[in-house]
Amino acid sequence: MIRRLILYVFLLAGALFTTLPFVWMATTAFKSLTEAVSPTLVWWPAQWQWYNFVETFQAAPFGRYFFNSFLVGFVVTTGVVLTSLGAAYAFARLDFPGRALLFGIVLATMMIPFEVTLIPNYVLIRNLGWYNTYAALIVPWCASAFSIFLMRQAFMGLPSDYFDAAKVDGCGHLRFLIRIAAPLVKPAMVTVGLFAFLGSYNSLLWPLIVTSEDTMRVVQVGLTVFSGAEGVRLHLLMCASTIVILPTVALYFAAQRYFLESSLGSGIKG
Amino acid sequence: MEDSGSGFRVSGFGSRVSGIGFAISGRVELLLDRRCRDRIPGTPNPKPQTLNPKPQTLFALLFLLVFTVSLLSAGCGGGNGVVTGQFKPINATAAVFWDRQTTETAELLRTIADEFNAKRPAALPIKVEHTGGYKEIFQKVTASIQAGALPSMAVAYQSMTAEYIQAGAVVPFDPFISDPVAGLSPADLEDFFPVVLETNKYPDAGNKMYSFPFCKSTLMLYFNRKVLADAGFDGPPKTWTEFLEQCRQVKAKTGKAAYPVSVDCSAIAGMIFSMGGEVMSGRQTLFDGPAAIKTFEILETLAKEKLAYQIPPGTYDDEMALSQGSAAFTMRSSSGRTSIALLMKDAQDDWGMTAIPQDDPAHPSTVLFGPNVCIFNTTPEQQRVAWEFIKFFTSPETSVRWALGTGYLPIRRSSANNPGIKKFWAEWPYNRAAFDCLPFAKSEPNLAGWQEVRTLVETAETEVLTGVKSAKDAATALKQKADAVLARQ
Numbered sequence: 001m002i003r004r005l006i007l008y009v010f011l012l013a014g015a016l017f018t019t020l021p022f023v024w025m026a027t028t029a030f031k032s033l034t035e036a037v038s039p040t041l042v043w044w045p046a047q048w049q050w051y052n053f054v055e056t057f058q059a060a061p062f063g064r065y066f067f068n069s070f071l072v073g074f075v076v077t078t079g080v081v082l083t084s085l086g087a088a089y090a091f092a093r094l095d096f097p098g099r100a101l102l103f104g105i106v107l108a109t110m111m112i113p114f115e116v117t118l119i120p121n122y123v124l125i126r127n128l129g130w131y132n133t134y135a136a137l138i139v140p141w142c143a144s145a146f147s148i149f150l151m152r153q154a155f156m157g158l159p160s161d162y163f164d165a166a167k168v169d170g171c172g173h174l175r176f177l178i179r180i181a182a183p184l185v186k187p188a189m190v191t192v193g194l195f196a197f198l199g200s201y202n203s204l205l206w207p208l209i210v211t212s213e214d215t216m217r218v219v220q221v222g223l224t225v226f227s228g229a230e231g232v233r234l235h236l237l238m239c240a241s242t243i244v245i246l247p248t249v250a251l252y253f254a255a256q257r258y259f260l261e262s263s264l265g266s267g268i269k270g
Numbered sequence: 271m272e273d274s275g276s277g278f279r280v281s282g283f284g285s286r287v288s289g290i291g292f293a294i295s296g297r298v299e300l301l302l303d304r305r306c307r308d309r310i311p312g313t314p315n316p317k318p319q320t321l322n323p324k325p326q327t328l329f330a331l332l333f334l335l336v337f338t339v340s341l342l343s344a345g346c347g348g349g350n351g352v353v354t355g356q357f358k359p360i361n362a363t364a365a366v367f368w369d370r371q372t373t374e375t376a377e378l379l380r381t382i383a384d385e386f387n388a389k390r391p392a393a394l395p396i397k398v399e400h401t402g403g404y405k406e407i408f409q410k411v412t413a414s415i416q417a418g419a420l421p422s423m424a425v426a427y428q429s430m431t432a433e434y435i436q437a438g439a440v441v442p443f444d445p446f447i448s449d450p451v452a453g454l455s456p457a458d459l460e461d462f463f464p465v466v467l468e469t470n471k472y473p474d475a476g477n478k479m480y481s482f483p484f485c486k487s488t489l490m491l492y493f494n495r496k497v498l499a500d501a502g503f504d505g506p507p508k509t510w511t512e513f514l515e516q517c518r519q520v521k522a523k524t525g526k527a528a529y530p531v532s533v534d535c536s537a538i539a540g541m542i543f544s545m546g547g548e549v550m551s552g553r554q555t556l557f558d559g560p561a562a563i564k565t566f567e568i569l570e571t572l573a574k575e576k577l578a579y580q581i582p583p584g585t586y587d588d589e590m591a592l593s594q595g596s597a598a599f600t601m602r603s604s605s606g607r608t609s610i611a612l613l614m615k616d617a618q619d620d621w622g623m624t625a626i627p628q629d630d631p632a633h634p635s636t637v638l639f640g641p642n643v644c645i646f647n648t649t650p651e652q653q654r655v656a657w658e659f660i661k662f663f664t665s666p667e668t669s670v671r672w673a674l675g676t677g678y679l680p681i682r683r684s685s686a687n688n689p690g691i692k693k694f695w696a697e698w699p700y701n702r703a704a705f706d707c708l709p710f711a712k713s714e715p716n717l718a719g720w721q722e723v724r725t726l727v728e729t730a731e732t733e734v735l736t737g738v739k740s741a742k743d744a745a746t747a748l749k750q751k752a753d754a755v756l757a758r759q
Contacts, residue, residue: 033612037590059373119413126417131360208402209410212366224402225372231586231609233373 022245029053029239036235052239059236060222061214062243069218070247072137073200079142080196081189087143088151089177093163103152110145118209125210136210137218141200147192154188155181190258194251201248219244357439358419359648364397365655366421368407370641371676376400378675386662394655396422404430404641415439420646422656428469428714429721431481431644435472436718440644442478443470446657454661461666461682469713470642474759481642482660485678487605488707489540489637490623492589497598500524506599506624510545510568513599513627517577520598528598529578530588531569533731535724537601539714540637541565545629550715553756555723557730558749564629566734566741573735580735589613592621601626603639604704608677622700625707638711640678679704719759723752 024043028036029052031045056062090096091103121140130136158181166176182189204220211217223244226237360366371379380398387395399421401407408430414420415437426434434440447454459467466483493506501520507513517528539549547561556562572578581587589606591597593613602610607623614621628634645656662668664681670688673680685691686705695702714720730748733739739747 034593034616037586037613038594118409119416122410122413123417126414126419205402205406205409208406209413212360212399212401221402225376225400227403228370228372228375231589231606231612 025238026242028235029242031235031238033233033235036238049235052235053243056236056239056243059240060225062219062222062240064215065217065219065222068134068137068216069201069220072134072218073197075134075138076141076200077193077196079138080144080147081193083143084147084151084192085177085182085189087148088155089173089181091148091152092155093181094173106145106148110149114205118205122209131210132212132216134216137207137216140206141196141203144192144196144199147196150192151185151188154185158184187258190255194255197251198248357415357646357648359652360414360419360421361397364395365423365652365659367396367398367643367656367659368401368410368421368424369398370401370403370407370425372400375676378672382663382668382672383659386659390658394651396655396659408433411439420648422648422652423643423645423660425484425641426481426644427641428472428481428716429724431642432472432474432716432718432720434644434646435475435480439647440480441647441653442475442480443482443645443657444479446645446653446661447479452654452658452661461684462664463681463683463708463711465638465708465711465713466681469638469716472716474716474718481644483664483681484641484643484660485605485672485676486638486640486681486708487603487678488639488704488711489537489601489626490604490607490704490707491626492592492600492602492606492610492621492623494592494595494598494621496617496620497524497526497528497595501598506622507627508631510564510627510629514568514571514577516598517572518575521575521577526596526598527576527579529572530581530591530597530600531572531578531731531735532581532586532588532600532602533583533728533735535727535731536603536637536639536714538565538727538731539712540601540626540635541568543635543637543712544626546633546635550717553717555749555752555756557727557752558746561629562749563742563745566730566745569731569734570741573737578735580732595620604679604707605640605677607704618698622703624700624703634707634710636707636711638708638713679708681708717756717759719756722755726751726755 024041027044030048030050031042031052032047032049035042035045087106091099091106125131125136125140128135130139162180162184163176166180171179201218202220203218204224207216207218208221208224211221223237223240226233226240367383369376369379376398383396383398401410401424404425404427407424407426411420411424411426411430411434415434420439431440446452447459462483466486467479470479470481470483471477472480491506497520498504498506498516501516501523503516503519507516520526520528542549542556542561542565545561545564547559547564548556549562550556569578581591586609588597588600589602589610590613592600593610604623610621610623611618625634626636643660645653645660647653663672666680666682666684666688669680669682670685670691672678673685674690674694680688680691691705695705714724726748730739730744734741734744
């Protein structure tokens with residue numbers, strides 16, 4: 001009993017320690033600038049500045065930015081899940097010449113840093129005439145090597161007897177994938193979707209580079225308006241950050257069970 | 271850091287997987303397969319799924335592939351190759367201006383652009399586009415050079431423009447300025463403070479003017495009057511000796527470290543100028559000269575006596591400390607005035623700003639800050655419209671309006687007679703301080719490679735402040751390294 005109590009105390013301390021920065025962010029959203037930048041830690045605002053939210057939304061068209069972020073995030077997530085399902089199934093269950101080499105090449109793309117491919121990708125987008133369009137924000141991110149890798153591992157965990165039995169009943173690869181395999185790897189699918197959405201929702205440099213109009217920009221770009229060369233409006237930045245992280249936190253809680261299941265199964269950390 | 275999303279997506283996982291892959295020579299898949307199988311009780315042992323009978327060979331091949339692709343991609347994206355010929359405009363129906371201003375200042379810039387457009391409804395309009403910070407603007411311009419399509423103009427520091435010159439992407443302002451119809455008259459040119467024009471001439475490119483002043487400011491000493499009063503002073507220091515003395519007294523009487531240091535090459539250059547020195551002579555740096563050594567010695571003394579401390583890079587902790595009364599001084603660009611005023615809006619009488627301390631107050635000097643604007647090598651019409659807008663923007667009236675709205679300095683001498691400026695100066699005694707520094711401000715060198723030298727200077731400053739090196743050793747090492755960098759160009 002005491003052991004369990006000690007364990008819970010430690011866990012609670014860890015949870016509090018992890019949560020404190022978020023609490024500070026949320027309360028700073030209601031502070032005045034002077035309180036927000038105070039060298040001594042101020043946890044609660046002396047006077048709750050609700051007007052910060054008005055100022056935040058006046059500083060940039062956050063409504064439009066949210067719409068764009070959700071639209072792009074949703075389509076990218078759908079794209080990544082579909083391409084990962086197809087590619088991963090092929091790599092896991094189909095025998096074809098060069099399969100190992102092709103999979104190796106897919107894995108190798110994960111080792112090329114984003115910064116290296118930024119300029120070639122931008123040139124490609126320009127040449128395709130996609131500059132300042134949703135296509136530029138969506139298409140390059142609709143396939144992900146990591147997601148293919150993760151899904152492949154999940155498919156390889158399925159007993160081959162399932163496929164053999166389905167095959168005896170006249171089931172082809174496509175039907176097996178849709179009706180049997182995909183539902184069995186749901187945790188991995190949710191994880192892939194979650195990563196895809198978070199990656200898309202959190203991206204800043206790429207949307208900034210390939211768009212020029214406010215009508216095409218996303219929430220992360222909106223956060224940059226509070227930091228200038230002369231200083232940071234910390235209270236407004238925290239206010240905007242609090243609003244911006246809400247959807248991702250909600251999404252994580254909704255998908256938490258699947259995410260943990262898949263992470264534990266595949267050995268992913270952090 | 272900037273690209274948290276995309277960078278995380280690719281680099282984060284990439285490095286994790288590559289780490290595993292190289293560590294266990296391709297067996298990662300077998301291990302992970304086994305883990306997945308273990309999750310399903312009673313699962314029969316399926317057909318082994320190996321990558322290759324010779325995993326080491328495969329990974330050698332993969333490494334070669336990644337290496338080659340990386341090299342090719344990096345080669346594509348360098349942006350240093352000489353590109354000749356004209357670039358396509360990024361928008362054929364508007365003269366696009368890539369800028370970094372945010373909130374109120376961005377709104378003011380757009381208003382000025384709208385007014386300019388309204389005056390000439392039939393002509394190509396100016397379109398201001400926020401393109402992130404300077405780093406993002408540089409990345410986007412570099413990428414656009416490779417894509418062959420550029421905006422009409424963009425804000426740029428001299429080091430950025432030097433890169434654009436090498437790529438043949440920018441055009442000199444000299445033909446625009448000397449144009450008998452659309453150019454600047456000798457009286458107009460005379461009206462600009464010489465330093466703001468000189469800073470835009472590039473010795474490596476025939477001393478031509480490849481950029482034009484846009485947002486200018488000078489290095490200033492900000493001080494907390496209350497803290498100084500507590501230490502027994504009724505005004506800021508005029509000389510470096512006085513500065514050290516005031517710092518000592520602040521420490522002794524209030525227990526506060528007087529000066530939180532924001533490590534910055536421009537501030538070091540400003541200090542060297544204020545000691546009566548220069549940072550360059552020809553293509554040789556003067557970091558081992560008496561003025562530079564004296565500068566580093568002051569920092570060394572401040573650090574040793576715990577009168578100063580270094581703030582984390584990229585933060586504004588010094589401004590916060592000043593506004594909270596936990597520090598007496600900070601040295602920042604004059605454009606920081608608006609930010610500090612906001613922090614001290616309830617105590618406007620408790621702070622002030624003045625020229626940085628001098629070795630000889632009779633011959634003062636400081637450093638000039640702030641970005642310029644450059645015109646890209648697109649169509650003649652786009653270039654012409656860009657120049658017309660820049661001319662309009664730097665006209666005496668607009669220049670004053672911009673200065674009043676942003677905290678930057680009006681760049682023309684005649685601004686001193688403007689009623690708006692006079693009113694602004696009368697509102698608060700320190701409002702005029704930065705403008706008065708313009709006549710003796712100097713700019714940092716406009717040389718290719720200076721960006722790298724800036725990093726070396728900041729490293730040397732950190733070494734002195736942290737006690738890793740003595741002032742003299744840091745200055746000597748800096749001189750050697752900086753000269754080597756500039757010699758490579």
